[in-house]
Amino acid sequence: MKKKFSLDLWNGSSFIILLTYLIFLVYPVGNVLVQAMITDTGFGFDNFITFFSKSYYSTTLINSFKVSMTATFFSLIIGVVLAYCFAMYQFKGKKTLRILIIIASMSAPFIGAYSWVLLLGRSGVITKFLSNIFGITMPDIYGFTGITLVFTLQLFPLIFLYVNGAFKSIDNSILEAAESMGSTGFNRFFKVILPLLIPTLLAGALLVFMRAFSDFGTPMLIGEGYRTFPVLIYSEFMSEVGGNAAFASALAIIAIIIALSIFLGQRYVANRKSITMSSLHPVAAKPVSGIKKVIVYVINYGIVFLAILPQGYLIYTSFKNTQGMVFQSGYSLDSYREAFDRMGSAIFNTIRIPLMAMVIVIIFAIFISYLVVRKRSAVTSVIDSLSMIPYIVPGTVMGIAFLTSFNTGIGGSGFLAITGTALIMVISMSVRRLPYTIRSSVASLMQIPTSIEEAASSLGSGKVNTFFKITVPMMLSGIIAGAILSWITMLSELSTSILLYNVRTRTMTVAIYTEVIRGNYGIAAALSTILTAFTVISLLIFMKVTKSDDISM
Template identity: 30%
Template sequence: MNSLTTTLPAPPRVSRGFGRDVGKGVWLVAGLIAAFLLLFLLLPVGTVIYSAFVTELGQPTFGHFLNFFGQTLFRESFVNSLQVSVLSVFFASVIAIPLAYLTVRFDFRGATVIQTLGVLPLIMPPFVGAVALQLIFGRSGSLNLVLNDWFGITLPIMDGLTGVVFVESLHYFPFILLNLVASLRNIDGAMEESALSFGCTGFRLFRRVIFPLAMPGYLAGASLVFVKVFDDLGTPLVLGVTNMLAPQAYLRITSVGVDDPLGYVISVIMICFSILALWLAARVMKGRDYSTLQKGGNSLQRRTLTPGMSLLAYGWILAVLLVVLSPHIGILLMSIAKVWSFSVLPEAWTLQHYSTAFNEAGGMIGNTLLYCGLAAGLDVILGTAIAYLILRTRLPARQWLDWAASAGLAIPGLVLAIGYLRLFKGLEIPFTGTLVTASWVMLMLAYAVRRLPYALRSCYAALQQVHISLEESAQSLGASRLSTIRRIVVPLMAGGILAGFVTSFITAAVELSATILLTSSESNAPMSYGIYLFMQSPAGRGPGAAMGVIAVAVVALGTYLSHWVVERNASRASARHAQP
């Protein structure tokens, strides 16, 4: 995850005699990839940026931005989005930093289970968790009902922007947790021992030595949290908060139309701040040395907590996990609750919601599998091809393909969808009479473009582990480049390709920002859109929760299968290397 905020490392030098000549096939593949990225990423985003700086007659202007900042609502939305994003990063850090440090630094029983449970929020759409959290922490939720009965007080946890920060912090803190755990594990334990020998202990040791060395991982996760929160559309809409940038962009485009310049101004601001967050994370680390002399073999030594400290640590972690997993608990209870209103727990139970979900939204489940499956398949094909061009050829300016593909990470889904609506406005699919923007293909392509960076990194890492001598040997025996790729490279990359496929699939399955704008009818809608529609009315929240549980189950199963296959391939590889 750490590498998600930066471009890929410089490709290793291609050995002599391999990939020296850039054949027609290489140029053709590179051209097709460049054309895809140009048509479905660069041009739509460029159209959005262009539309924000020109008048209706095509004359350059800054008047749209002056109009934007001249209106109180838009200034308020801009400030609110910044505040929510920064506060979400802060509270996500409060959750993730102690959790990562305790489970890596100390001899903790169940550390792996704790870290696994800490990642679960990522597999649930945040807007689904927002509804569940309202039932638990809202004004009339379970917690406030108990507090009112016992102490006569209520806590405004889910009110307005506070509720948005609460939901976003709980949902996105795993980005920091995953990156920080990886960084902490790579710290050379000798540096800690040196600090201890000079009397640096306790919190001072963490503040002066350990955390600064883990800073790359923390900044990578924090920048991702900022970008994701700044981009999120579903959570504010579900909570009824519209005075933020993403909801305002959505409302302007859907109410005024795709010709509204203020919608494009908001989109440009969202792009700029997303890129700025990723750039700042890289900039802070630039020129500083975080490397250690040893890795893995002499990592931070696990230390034993005293009984008192152990009790406090386990108590804190249990309380944190209970809050973190409350959306999952709430959505599960909601999916089987017949009546749940103004009560601590549901008053009656039923499985009818699941029947309704399958009967009324069975097509949406199939659509999700189709769209996300095609998008993930396209991602691993493009990711494998780009990784091969970078690592195995001497194609001029091949690094630009990586930069262009990675740009999707900094482009909000809402902005990409607006770009598609603007760029392909009025175009029809040949021989069908169907508008391009009304086709489910646009939605699938939006999923693919936004998830391509994830698949690219998995494929790149997998190809790095395939020694080039294997390909050279095959070609020296007369195998063509295509045959070598098909019979040697791709099979050896299978684990990384599968990991990239599953990562793209599960993240696309919970996408709402692009989905809500590009879905033209319920017959073409995926599950995320169906869940959002159900959640709009109290009567539909039961079936919506059932669909949410199904979505979480699908994503969790896919995640488990990917880990299982990758670990099995790694075990087989280790066994082969161990053979004499």
């Protein structure tokens, strides 16, 4: 007998969530695809043919692959080495270093690029010092070298957090058994530890690659002649705002296809290499002495120092007397006064807009995670798949999709005209950052036995009551962990916001970027420091709520 459809809480929430994704994800991306096919004579593949037939365009794609793969390679090396040292050795300051690593990973990459220009640019502090004192000429920080440096120092903490979490799942008896069989040092690392970390490394590498591949601000500030794909998409779209945005849409579709291909490839390899581990005896850090102790301290403190140096220098320069692009002698709070006077609304928006988005993210993440884990069906499987699309689609592409789909101007479709409002900023942040909280909530829910909910039901608790009073509180740690990651990435959001903002909805990242472009370095440094303070405060709140100083993925 066929089961009748009943509109209960779960069917109703499935319908609302699916409808939301159709309107604010499927429709915008589909609209970009349609616009990409528009030509002077109708519909066709002319825009795609133009891209692949001209080396000027295709070279930017190659550039993005080069810089993203190189940054991913170095991030893997640094992140794994650092995580290995933290897991295997005892040394002082480990807690502080871990917090600094997390802080280094949470700021917008383009802020690091701006700081490195101040340090290693042609007129940078370090460049001048080495040239004047030692006669040393530093390599050019601009172009491929600078972009790779910024990405690596910005993104290796993600690998560290992933691998740091994976080491907790490795049973110490495996390492002891390998050691008893004569496998020690590098041999044990490459033959025993590294194979166990491969699934984690693949997940971390995907995240790093996609963050580097989709970043817009860093190559825009420090790339000079080295053009990357997100910069090309942005430039082509902005130049087409007064006319036809079809070519920019074609570039966006190419970016989506590339991102989806890489994501599916990573999924396939990860499933083939998946390993299940249970750690009854976690790896215990051992004390070190002699030359090994010196090496451990130099590696850990040296890497963290380089990672945190850009933010530290920005904080320092924010208190200096500044005239445009020139840092003068003496110190004052003038940059902060100007920042609050001229950018007070941007500071307020940086809290207001992400806060509204966070409410949406948490509510949707709770329901989506429960649906995909406990209420598996064809509809929830579709929702689960749709929820991962923003994870891989570059922010610039999502910005173009929203701008062309919810805009009544030239190049816009006119459907649900919310462009220029705070609502479109809230929705774009919610859609883009929702996957972080969903994944974390799903992982937390999968650790809760269904027997607990069944026991509550047998004691007379209704399904809805059990969900809100028992299941959700037990999921809370995973919800909070994902929410804090979503929140911090919202604070540093630029690539989508730069396309969607107006004077009333400008956020601090947009304001910092525009002030750097205008040469107002003092105000930019002050705003960057305020943004860093917001990030640190968010991190401290997370640690207070979770009663933990250890964040891993």
